[in-house]
Amino acid sequence: MNPTRTTCPYCGVGCGVTVEQDAAGAFKVRPDKEHPANLGRLCSKGTALAETLDHPQRLLYPEIHGQRVSWETATTTIASRFQQIIAEHGAEAVAFYVSGQLLTEDYYVANKLMKGFIGAGNIDTNSRLCMASAVAAYKRAFGEDLVPCSYEDLESAQLIVLVGSNAAWCHPVLYQRMVKAKKYNPALNVINIDPRRTQTSDLADVHLGLAPGTDAILFNGLLAWLAENGHTDHAFVSQSTTGMEQAVAMAKTTAPSVQAVAEQCGLPLADVERFFTLFGSTAQVVTVFSQGINQSSSGVDKGNALINCHLLTGRIGKPGMGPFSFTGQPNAMGGREVGGLANQLAAHLDIENPEHRALVQDFWQAPVMATGSGLKAVDLFQAIGTGKVKAVWVMGTNPVVSLPDSERVRAALAQCELVIVSDCVSHTDTLELAHIRLPALGWGERDGTVTNSDRTISRQPPFLPAQGEAKQDWEILTAVAHAMGFAAQFPYQAAHEIFREHATLSAYRNTGTRCFNIGAWQDLSAAEYDALPPTQWPLDAAGQGTVRLFTDGKFFTASGKAQFIAVQARLPHAVRTPAFPFVLNTGRVRDHWHTLTRTGISPRLSAHVAEPYVEIHPCDARDQGLQNGGIARIHNGTQHILVKVKTSRDQQRGSLFVPMHWSGQFSSAAGVGCLIPAVVDPISGQPESKHAVVAIEPYQATWQGFLISRRKIASLTEYCTTIKVENAWRYEFASASPMTDWAAFARELLCQDDGGVNWTEYLDTARQTYRAARFTGEQLESCLFISAAGGVLPARDWLVGLFAHDALPAADRASLLAGKPAVAGEDKGRTVCACFNVGENTIRKAIAEQGLDSVESIGRCLNAGTNCGSCLPELQALLG
Secondary structure, three states, X not given: OOOEEEEXXXXXXXXXXXXXXXXXXXXXXXXXXXXXXXXXXXXXXXXXXXXXXXXXXXXXXXXXXXXXXXHHHHHHHHHHHHHXXXXXXXXXXXXXXXXXXXXXXXXXXXXXXXXXXXXXXXXXXXXXXXXXXXXHHHHHHHOOOOOOOOOHHHHHOOEEEEEOOOHHHHOHHHHHHHHHHHHHOOOOEEEEEOOOOOHHHXXXXXXXXXXXXXXXXXXXXXXXXXXXXXXXXXXXXXXXXXXXXXXXXHHHHHOOOHHHHHHHHOOOHHHHHXXXXXXXXXXXXXXXXXXXXXXXXXXXXXHHHHHHHHHHHOOOOOOOOEEEEOOOOOOHHHHHHOOOOOOOOHHHOOOOOHHHHHHHHHHHOOOOXXXXXXXXXXXXXXXXXXXXXXXXXXXXXXXXXHXXXXXXXXXXXXXXXXXXXXXXXXXXXXHHHOOEEEEEOOOOOOOXXXXXXXXXXXXXXXXXOOOOOOXXXXXXXXXXXXXXXXXXXXXXXXHHHHHHHHHHHXXXXXXXXXXXXXXXXXXXXXXXXXXXXXXXXXXXXXXXXXOOOOOOOOOOOOOOOEEXXXXXXXXXXXXXXXXXXXXXXXXXXXXXXXXXXXXXXXXXXXXXXXXXXXXXXXXHHHHOOOOOOOEEEEEOOOOEEEEXXXXXXOOOOOEEEEEOOOOOOOEOOOOHHHHOOOOEOOOOOOEOOOOEEEEEEEOOOOEEEEEEEOOOOOOOOOEEEEEEEOOEEEEEEEEOOOOOOXXXXXXXXXXXXXXXXXXXXXXXXXXXXXXXXXXEOOEEEEEEEEEEOXXXXXXXXXXXXXXXXXXXXXXXXXXXXXXXXXXXXXXXXXXXXXXXXEEHHHHHHHHHHHOOOOXXXXXXXXXXXXXXXXXXXXXXXXXX
8 A cells, every 4th residue: 555644643742654565565654854743753552553453342332231233233323312301301412522533523513513513512531631721721811622733833942941841751742842953052041840750851051840730930030030021012901902900919929939839839939930931031932741730730820821821921822832731632722713612612712702602503404503602521421421412422532531520420430321332442440331322533534624732623534444434433423313203414425525614614603713623625626635734723715824823913812912811820629638648640651641551552662661650759658558569459448449559759748740641451450540530620620630638648569570471361360450561461460359369369360161171370378379281282371479468479571472473483382480581691670762662671781782882872771762752761761
């Protein structure tokens, strides 16, 4: 096949990739050198995309109550159940919960069906969990949800301020653009504002490890300092803004001096002074903000506090300037364009504005129209729990894992009258609760568009055939709309028809008062749609994109001026107590994505961070009786999780960090969402996922072990993590419950179907170890190693390598239960560079033997760090 140019389905960077199939049928995924988002770069997740194309657990056919049905039966059942519920309880009893994983065309049809034809505002998206506060902050300041910057501004800036953004791991390609910019421009300064010292901090000239939740105090202090020290752009403020006096006055009440800011934020005075001075003296400043700001009970105010600083200094609308939100998901921006949030309408129109509602209803020729905002994500699932919402359709997301207070979400869905889930995989925590399961197309099979963090719309064309009877989400939605009697208004036969309607609506009665406008594309042919180049909206009449916004000092408020927001700084909702003395922060790791549905099936991506963990300061670990590498129990009084302990001086004392990825499909007790209270920002509805209060203590296991098996099995014990390795699955487990007969446990687990035939085992009672292996013919099918807690277990890498053999060599079979080869080989160690599968031990050996003294020399020798570069901070750490 000819190479297909498409976009990566992971983060909001929106990297272009090319996909090509070789003569043997294998796919190769490479970075697109011409795509403006990545210019030939790709992170570890994108590099491994070919490894996740053939998912072992695809959902292939529609099901009702676990029984396969036809598509006609599924869609007519959904339509009739919706109509029945609406007739009995009203339109507000039905809801959609969608995803930033959907393409814009899918999002558009879902929004149209719910708001214009069911007649309720109850469609919200998992983007509520990551970007809703940025949306609201932009809208308050600029009159519309508008990201003013372009990625080019990162290279034009003289100062980059990174706030609550671990870009090195969460947006690696943009991080590498900043690394390269700093390399070629030594005058570029980088400030990293984050309670944790992260991998991104290695790039920073100053790391401001502020007290959790004090960001608004810091930026209020900066605003007051700028105003007092002559850094106001009076012409810009006068001509292009309103509300400056009130915002500065409020800032002075909460942050009256640099000293006060330093004390409230827990920062050295000199570091705060340096930050303020650099911001004041540098014309070209880009302030990047992400989840550390957004996931807060005052996330909107925090966003406006930093936007205020750009407005005061006029640092917006010019190269290398502006407040820049890094979006979390691949199409969170596209969803915002078509009204995917419950408080929006399509085309950036306002659902609370009667004129806007009438405009959209007229354009859609809709029989009914939502009369106002629907339920935001957290409120939506609470309404499901109380029975107010009787039916919910979940599309492409896993709220049982990702939402706060996740056990309450699980309970809500368990008692809901009708739960419909569209997904491309057959097993997720949410799918387990579905009455109707609908097979959706996955990446490589779908056709449509996405919009990245800097407003670039890119194509995502198919290069794979549909599997089973899977359909694209817009096709499923359209079929349901037809079954509900709306065929005339949902005539879609192809994705480009939906896109043209979306483009037409963006220009409909748009006299320039709305920035979002892609009307130049409203007459695209199918061929022109297929050839659509990556383009930043809005478009001019000739179809040319816009690199950055507000170059003319004009905004999209009623007055045409940007609005300062007077921010009353508020601390997080939860407060530490003697019973719950730790602040819990959540986030991502480098090589995984969301709830592991895709990345969890890649051995390469599972190698860097194999098990869920808690990062804790060594002194806190000591005080709590925790051991590095041991297991911790973290609880909030009602729920708990079990994770491995990782000590690090990069973590503040009194604070913990736990990744958010591990679902019930990959871990028995690591779903951190159960510890996050359902506290939200009152404006955006975004949860405060960065600040829960918890206690932590050792988990007292009595025995431990690991299993490597070609079969995927259920969790073994109260602590169990599932890890994909080459040709097999690995399970790390431990238990506090006593085990009197390890052999019986092993046989019950592995030999139910053959009674122990082709079975070998070893028990050392004195050393309290047990080892066993099961063979299918000459092939190793599984091996199990158990010891008492604290006992020594063998290294895993050599054992995993044995599963590559169709027939296990006699020498390896003889030494199998010893856990090591008769002739020792090289242990590459923990994977550091996922792109080239380079381990820590290999890197250390090369440094010692070849005298490597820089990350560049490591790259020349081992290739490590030469692709996406997200491992560069770890390579630097290994150099010492």
